[in-house]
Amino acid sequence: MENLKNIAPVEGFDWEAYEKGDAIVGISHEELEKAYDNTLNKVGNNEVVEGTVIGMNKREVIVNIGYKSDGIIPASEFRYNPELTIGDKVEVFIENQEDKKGQLILSHKKARASKSWERVNAALEAQEIIKGFVKCRTKGGMIVDVFGIEAFLPGSQIDVKPIRDYDVFVGKTMEFKVVKINQEYKNVVVSHKALIEAELEAQKKEIISHLEKGQVLEGTVKNITSYGVFIDLGGVDGLIHITDLSWGRVSDPKEIVELDQKINVVILDFDDEKKRIALGLKQLTAHPWDALDANLAVGDKVKGKVVVMADYGAFIEIAPGVEGLIHVSEMSWSQHLRSAQDFMSVGDEVEAVVLTLDRDERKMSLGIKQLKADPWAGIEAKYPVGSKHTAKVRNFTNFGIFVEIEEGVDGLIHVSDLSWTKKVKHPSEFTQVGAMLDVQVLEIDAENRRLSLGHKQLEENPWDVFETIFKVDSIHEGTIVEMLDKGAVVSLPYGVEGFATPKHLVKEDGSQAQADEKLEFKVIEFNKEAKRIILSHSRIFEDVAKAAERAEKKAAAAAKKSARKEEAAPAIENKAAATTLGDIDALAALKEQLEGKK
Numbered sequence: 001m002e003n004l005k006n007i008a009p010v011e012g013f014d015w016e017a018y019e020k021g022d023a024i025v026g027i028s029h030e031e032l033e034k035a036y037d038n039t040l041n042k043v044g045n046n047e048v049v050e051g052t053v054i055g056m057n058k059r060e061v062i063v064n065i066g067y068k069s070d071g072i073i074p075a076s077e078f079r080y081n082p083e084l085t086i087g088d089k090v091e092v093f094i095e096n097q098e099d100k101k102g103q104l105i106l107s108h109k110k111a112r113a114s115k116s117w118e119r120v121n122a123a124l125e126a127q128e129i130i131k132g133f134v135k136c137r138t139k140g141g142m143i144v145d146v147f148g149i150e151a152f153l154p155g156s157q158i159d160v161k162p163i164r165d166y167d168v169f170v171g172k173t174m175e176f177k178v179v180k181i182n183q184e185y186k187n188v189v190v191s192h193k194a195l196i197e198a199e200l201e202a203q204k205k206e207i208i209s210h211l212e213k214g215q216v217l218e219g220t221v222k223n224i225t226s227y228g229v230f231i232d233l234g235g236v237d238g239l240i241h242i243t244d245l246s247w248g249r250v251s252d253p254k255e256i257v258e259l260d261q262k263i264n265v266v267i268l269d270f271d272d273e274k275k276r277i278a279l280g281l282k283q284l285t286a287h288p289w290d291a292l293d294a295n296l297a298v299g300d301k302v303k304g305k306v307v308v309m310a311d312y313g314a315f316i317e318i319a320p321g322v323e324g325l326i327h328v329s330e331m332s333w334s335q336h337l338r339s340a341q342d343f344m345s346v347g348d349e350v351e352a353v354v355l356t357l358d359r360d361e362r363k364m365s366l367g368i369k370q371l372k373a374d375p376w377a378g379i380e381a382k383y384p385v386g387s388k389h390t391a392k393v394r395n396f397t398n399f400g401i402f403v404e405i406e407e408g409v410d411g412l413i414h415v416s417d418l419s420w421t422k423k424v425k426h427p428s429e430f431t432q433v434g435a436m437l438d439v440q441v442l443e444i445d446a447e448n449r450r451l452s453l454g455h456k457q458l459e460e461n462p463w464d465v466f467e468t469i470f471k472v473d474s475i476h477e478g479t480i481v482e483m484l485d486k487g488a489v490v491s492l493p494y495g496v497e498g499f500a501t502p503k504h505l506v507k508e509d510g511s512q513a514q515a516d517e518k519l520e521f522k523v524i525e526f527n528k529e530a531k532r533i534i535l536s537h538s539r540i541f542e543d544v545a546k547a548a549e550r551a552e553k554k555a556a557a558a559a560k561k562s563a564r565k566e567e568a569a570p571a572i573e574n575k576a577a578a579t580t581l582g583d584i585d586a587l588a589a590l591k592e593q594l595e596g597k598k
Helices: 015-020 029-037 108-114 116-126 193-208 463-469 538-566 570-597
Strands: 048-056 060-064 071-074 089-096 104-107 129-138 141-146 149-154 173-182 187-191 216-224 228-232 237-241 262-270 277-280 301-310 313-319 322-327 349-358 363-367 388-397 400-406 409-414 436-445 450-454 475-484 487-491 497-500 518-527 532-536
Touching: 060 089, 071 089, 071 104, 089 108, 104 108, 116 149, 116 173, 129 149, 141 173, 141 187, 149 173, 173 193, 187 193, 237 262, 301 322, 322 349, 400 436, 409 436, 497 518, 518 538, 532 538
Parallel strands: 149 187, 237 277, 322 363, 409 450, 497 532
Antiparallel strands: 048 060, 048 089, 060 071, 089 104, 129 141, 129 173, 141 149, 173 187, 216 228, 216 262, 228 237, 262 277, 301 313, 301 349, 313 322, 349 363, 388 400, 388 436, 400 409, 436 450, 475 487, 475 518, 487 497, 518 532
């Protein structure tokens, strides 16, 4: 109790009022509220004010704007700024000063949106570096949240090198530059690439200033195309054309390199401004021709793989970067033109003979037919004149048929040697390509590698027999098989044909004989060597008329002669008269025959 002090009550304190809660002594309740309100910021709904972050967790950010209560904002509205921390100043939009719970309702997203267009335009004008949040992928690029606006980030503007996986950027906050704004459609285009290009340009100039032809540099495979590989030399790109990747043939650059691979390359060339740099990879190794076996010579056999096919031949790789051409003419002894694809295809392993070898020009020609014996070696013994064989019809000409007795051994059958009796106008009337035909060797032309062959010679010449049958003046029945301008072709017995000119086709009634008409014809010419028979139908009745006329003249002459002798020799007259009467009887019979035919 000694330590207790007597404390006197405040003079004039109204304890009764205090107990009632009405007011503090000397100050009214209204005055106190007014005094408290004067200590707070004056704010109104739908205003944008600046606040201070005073607390934050994964879900919410607490912001103090100097009002009687603090506002709570979802943390998702600050995704674009992952570096946000307590004490940072942020703009907020006052949605409601006090909800039912007395809570101040704020929005950072709406605050950004309310001034977004002013800020975006200002950023474009000042080339300001701004932050944005990559929301998602879209066609051709990405959607980025910038000041609450959805801006477009083209795929080509993400980085200086091609992007293979866009998804790795989704959910990231990155720095951008505004590169384009469409005020009419409220479209914004941003670029991340623009931020690093300036730095790369400086690096590029430094690298390019030291470039020299023949210089070997390390680079990274940046992009692979069908025509070559782009290499990043540390800020500047160069191209290795597909032909400079390997001394051998390359169908796909991916066979040689892969993306992001580090390789050494040599500078082959560049333009005056050094903007286009040609690089080489194969040049870092010795040319395969220089390592080719020094003992390899013409006539040697080599093995290789078919790497390229063409109609005219095939390229064979006998070692990486060392190729030889097998021309189609060296694939077979046959002289018939064919495509190289008939003999081999890409990927085939083949054996060939070296035909030519030029180490300076790095060219080599090969052949595979040389692995077989030349069929024309000893041709006279193999196919002597007069020997009979079976050949394959290869093709036609107007003058004959080309046939092949065996691969590489060709022969010609002239159209005149096809048939003894038929007049063949074109070989296609006689046979067809691919057919087998019996032939006889008539002549050998070894120098030109060609045989003269015959088909009709396999049979006896029927014209020896025809000579005895179709004698001049003999009459035979025939059928007109073809009408021509110069006459008609007539089919005769034994498969032989004759020819009659128009004047010999006139019938007895004066009309002209027509095709398919069967008539009698008289042989007026037979030529065994030319195998020609000339016929006439009109000669048959013309000759009868002429014979009758001659007989009549003869009988008249005999009658005159008999009359002169009657006076001198009656006995002889009687004899002559008898003879004359006999002649007259014969003439009368001939006239009757003619009249009957008419």
